[in-house]
Amino acid sequence: VYKRQTEASPGNMGVVPPGPGFNAALRAITAEHGALLILDEVMTGFRVSRSGWYGIDPVPADLFAFGKVMSGGMPAAAFGGRAEVMQRLA
Secondary structure (H helix, E strand, O other): OOEEEEEOOOOOOOOOOOOOOHHHHHHHHHHHHOOEEEEEOOOOOOOOOOOHHHHOOOOOOOEEEOHHHHOOOOOOOOEEEOHHHHHHHO
16 A cells, blocks of 8 residues: 655644645645545644635545544544545454
């Protein structure tokens, strides 16, 4: 399994938006090569919109990582994604 994991928008610098089309370009590259696109929403999930960064820049990732943003900063792990990918993980 090949993957590209990145923050949807870097959060450790104050949520700096990526350049226009950056996440869409990652989606196109991963789709072209049959790799998974995993967007890390640990910093941006539910903070920038109800849907995390996806609510601002709706690029369809294969998996989204949320974790501690769902637990008020306490240690936690949470992720979700496309049904096809999640079924393989179940």
